[in-house]
Amino acid sequence: MELREIIEKSNLEIPKERVLFNELMKKYTTFKIGGPAECLIKIKKVEELKKVLKLANENNIKITVIGNGSNVLVLDEGIKGIILIIKIEGYNFYTLDNKKFVISIGAGEKIPKMGRIFLNNSLTGFEEISGIPGSFGGAVRMNAGANGKEMKDIVKSVKCVDYLGNEKEFSNSEMKFEYRRSILKDEKYIVTEVKIELEKGDKEKILNKMEEYSNSRKEKQPLEFPSAGSTFKRGKDFITAKLIDEAGLKGLCVGDAEVSTKHSGFIINKGNAEAKDVLELVEKVKEEVYKKFNKKIELEIEVIGK
Ligand SMILES: Cc1cc2nc3c(=O)[nH]c(=O)nc-3n(C[C@H](O)[C@H](O)[C@H](O)COP(=O)(O)OP(=O)(O)OC[C@H]3O[C@@H](n4cnc5c(N)ncnc54)[C@H](O)[C@@H]3O)c2cc1C
Structure with a gap:
């Protein structure tokens, strides 16, 4: 059976507008490069992810994952099988002692957007990283970093789903963060949620730092x-x-x-x-x-x- 037929006959319960065939990947990468995806699914919920993985396992379909497509080069020949774009959104703040805050963030949330939310809530510790144009899922996998700070410095834990659909939560040390890598480069997991820890700070100081880093990016980067x-x-x-x-x-x-x-x-x-x-x-x-x-x-x- 053709991939399209398998997907259309399945009961994924994902709205049609989020299941696309032969989409050009150049629309989904910051490089604006990339050939057609045989099937592209925008994932908004963990349950959707599990259903697609089950279908893929049962039918031996290749799965590829991206977040914001800001660190990938997609080949001109495109992508065979299913490409999942992780768009799981939402965030929650938990306070420990009114100074330290733990924030759980959907893996599809974008770093710059969350940077603005942390600023509005006077939370410090994210300024250095706030200009990286990736999703939280991509950023933890890559241990993205800038201006002397990396994801490893703020991450408390990372919730994932393996390719069989089992959930697992990695602590910071279990993530084995290194320069631009983590355990997720060696083991096949899909990030669904990231917990980070930040502190209450001075809003004006946070804003000044963010502006300084942003100006430096604009000055140095094309x-x-x-x-x-x-x-x-x-x-x-x-x-x-x-x-x-x-x-x-x-x-x-x-x-x-x-x-x-x-x-x-x-x-x-x-x-x-x-x-x-x-x-x-x-x-x-x-x-x-x-x-x-x-x-x-x-x-x-x-x-x-x-
Ligand atoms: C202008 C510009 C500036 C940049 N500056 C920096 C910088 O200062 N520092 C820096 O570190 N990087 C930088 N980057 C690179 C990039 O933004 C980061 O690596 C970012 O973390 C990638 O996130 P993403 O969601 O775009 O990942 P993608 O490019 O979509 O994917 C990257 C990798 O992560 C995997 N992945 C994505 N989402 C998930 C998920 N939910 N679960 C499992 N795996 C996943 C993909 O399979 C792929 O292997 C920059 C990029 C651009 C375009």
Whole structure:
């Protein structure tokens, strides 16, 4: 049976407008790149997620997951099977002693939106991270970070569902956070909720910090073009963007993919770049940096598809 038929005959109880076929993934990634998804389902509830996983298991359907699509490069050939976009929303505040607050947040909530909510509630501890354009699910998996702070510094626990539909809650230490990775990079779980801890602070100070970080982002990063943020990881003993810059690679293009002239750590999409252009450019950058500095650089963005 065709995938479409399997899904249409099943009893997923997900509204039709959230179950789409042959959708171009470029609509769902900040890179604005990506071919068609055989089936794309926007998940709003844990129960929906469990039902889709059950169906996928019974029919041997490949599952791929994204959040806000801000750290992925989707291949031009698209994605086979079902791609789940985790859009589980909502948040709750719990106070421990009127100073410390635990906030449980749906994995689909966006970091910048929550940053504004924490500001409105005078909660400090999130300012550094508040400009990262991802979902909470993607951010904990990647242990996203900025301005000297990472998700690991604020996360208390992470609720997940495994690919068989079983729920599990990981404590901070069980998440095994490291630079841009966590246990969720090695083990197949889908994040449904994240609990973080913040403190009461001074609203004006929080606002000032957020504005400072936001201005610095606008000044340094090519936010006027689609991208997936830093293309490469920082090296153990070197700053990758600096090596790319010193290798004279700023402005290097393949098709519409370009090593940003504003920030050499970013590959940007100047218009109609395809995944194959980005991948060819990535290889050229890796080769040149290795030739000039004898350093191997690694991708931070994740390539997904087919
Ligand atoms: C302009 C720009 C600036 C950026 N700045 C930063 C920065 O300062 N610091 C930083 O760390 N990153 C930065 N990023 C990269 C990116 O925003 C982060 O990595 C972010 O955490 C990714 O979240 P996402 O929801 O977009 O994940 P996606 O890109 O959708 O997915 C990334 C990975 O996480 C997985 N995933 C997503 N959601 C879930 C879930 N619910 N459960 C399980 N797995 C999931 C996906 O399968 C994929 O493997 C930037 C990106 C852009 C475009």
